[in-house]
Amino acid sequence: xxxxxxxxxxxxxxxxxxxxxxxxxxxxxxxxxxxxxxxxxxxxxxxxxxxxxxxxxxxxxxxxxxxxxxxxxxxxxxxxxxxxxxxxxxxxxxxxxxxxxxxxxxxxxxxxxxxxxxxxxxxxxxxxxxxxxxxxxxxxxxxxxxxxxxxxxxxxxxxxxxxxxxxxxxxxxxxxxxxxxxxxxxxxxxxxxxxxxxxxxxxxxxxxxxxxxxxxxxxxxxxxxxxxxxxxxxxxxxxxxxxxxxxxxxxxxxxxxxxxxxxxxxxxxxxxxxxxxxxxxxxxxxxxxxxxxxxxxxxxxxxxxxxxxxxxxxxxxxxxxxxxxxxxxxxxxxxxxxxxxxxxxxxxxxxxxxxxxxxxxxxxxxxxxxxxxxxxxxxxxxxxxxxxxxxxxxxxxxxxxxxxxxxxxxxxxxxxxxxxxxxxxxxxxxxxxxxxxxxxxxxxxxxxxxxxxxxxxxxxxxxxxxxxxxxxxxxxxxxxxxxxxxxxxxxxxxxxxxxxxxxxxxxxxxxxxxxxxxxxxxx
Ligand SMILES: [Zn+2]
Numbered sequence: 001x002x003x004x005x006x007x008x009x010x011x012x013x014x015x016x017x018x019x020x021x022x023x024x025x026x027x028x029x030x031x032x033x034x035x036x037x038x039x040x041x042x043x044x045x046x047x048x049x050x051x052x053x054x055x056x057x058x059x060x061x062x063x064x065x066x067x068x069x070x071x072x073x074x075x076x077x078x079x080x081x082x083x084x085x086x087x088x089x090x091x092x093x094x095x096x097x098x099x100x101x102x103x104x105x106x107x108x109x110x111x112x113x114x115x116x117x118x119x120x121x122x123x124x125x126x127x128x129x130x131x132x133x134x135x136x137x138x139x140x141x142x143x144x145x146x147x148x149x150x151x152x153x154x155x156x157x158x159x160x161x162x163x164x165x166x167x168x169x170x171x172x173x174x175x176x177x178x179x180x181x182x183x184x185x186x187x188x189x190x191x192x193x194x195x196x197x198x199x200x201x202x203x204x205x206x207x208x209x210x211x212x213x214x215x216x217x218x219x220x221x222x223x224x225x226x227x228x229x230x231x232x233x234x235x236x237x238x239x240x241x242x243x244x245x246x247x248x249x250x251x252x253x254x255x256x257x258x259x260x261x262x263x264x265x266x267x268x269x270x271x272x273x274x275x276x277x278x279x280x281x282x283x284x285x286x287x288x289x290x291x292x293x294x295x296x297x298x299x300x301x302x303x304x305x306x307x308x309x310x311x312x313x314x315x316x317x318x319x320x321x322x323x324x325x326x327x328x329x330x331x332x333x334x335x336x337x338x339x340x341x342x343x344x345x346x347x348x349x350x351x352x353x354x355x356x357x358x359x360x361x362x363x364x365x366x367x368x369x370x371x372x373x374x375x376x377x378x379x380x381x382x383x384x385x386x387x388x389x390x391x392x393x394x395x396x397x398x399x400x401x402x403x404x405x406x407x408x409x410x411x412x413x414x415x416x417x418x419x420x421x422x423x424x425x426x427x428x429x430x431x432x433x434x435x436x437x438x439x440x441x442x443x444x445x446x447x448x449x450x451x452x453x454x455x456x457x458x459x460x461x462x463x464x465x466x467x468x469x470x471x472x473x474x475x476x477x478x479x480x481x482x483x484x485x486x487x488x489x490x491x492x493x494x495x496x497x498x499x500x501x502x503x504x505x506x507x508x509x510x511x512x513x514x515x516x517x518x519x520x521x522x523x
Contacts, residue, residue: 016071079138079417081397084351110198171233228256249292334516
């Protein structure tokens, strides 16, 4: 029988076209969706009529429908899963041109900056979530750097996620190898007195055992809110010791937790593997396998410079990749072998990555790039199709969160995470194919209503859970101090520029047996 209690309320979405991954993706049929509590209870035609005429609906039981949303001339789609995201540089969108990844890391990421205030941490977490929600992203997988580590900052982030109402898979980004050791040639070409300024996405925490820290945080905060689940976040394999990765593999297995990491995003990240991981034949996939992390719980963000042999290993292990085509283009990192991942049947999720390297939390941009960039890898038409892109942006991402039974599709029993799209927007007139117009035409403009966990969090394109104007004012105030810090970081990097570019060019001059640039990497 039903698990519903009389205290639950029900929400009815009436008369919309309902997108089904397995159904008609061009002209999804009209159906009604009944949401009871935080779950989808029923999806079928005629449901609203039955309820309105007072007849019994088994899925509703004695619960009352407290709100009806008219979805006539609208399309209901599963909420997107932003499978690779970082909240730590939300306030830096628009700060940088298309600079190389390693220079961007030094310009944008927390280790380059003085410690932030708790108010700034909260504001940026809210603002990033707001941008995600407005474009139909209902789950963010935040691989968050808190540097230097401060529990108050962590709690401020978790509270912000709780308050704004987005679903979050939270992973604390950690590493125990210093940034200066993880980029080819940095410690050769940068003068010793300037090397202190060379950092990665996170730096090792002083006097803290990372395995113990992660176990403690899980114990104290894993159940802080049912909409917030946890994952483990080793920054990238070359920046983590065998000992750290082995202990995370153990925690992942014991606690059944996903693991998020970056891999082979740039050529430099691949070259360092060749230089420092001779024991693993220069392959970070071999390394991950050796420490016990190459499992279906692992998601590898970027995976641009992956070799065909390594892609076969991923398929065999059931390991996921999360592609971030927009950020990869902006950081001059090259193009992932999208078609090969599709052809080999590797699970692919999509992310929007950092706010200062993509610079948009917009899954429509990611889907369009994902589907389109495959076309510069091979002239033969083929996958990914628009339908594949929507699948990766929802189901593919849900798999990387370990939530594939709960989110990513509009089916009875699933959590009610969805968006309602206005089909009277010019993007959908005429309606030739819902899937193709979502991927190739839509910009995010038509996202009208967003529901997470059964709760309306965006209504008529406005967030319902916070005062947007007050947040804007607070951000404007916080930017006074942050802007000065940004300027100082950029000036410092300018002083190091000749050395950084020398390291970058040496990397480019080294053959690693792979090329992920369309033009061959030269100008
Ligand atoms: Zn990232």
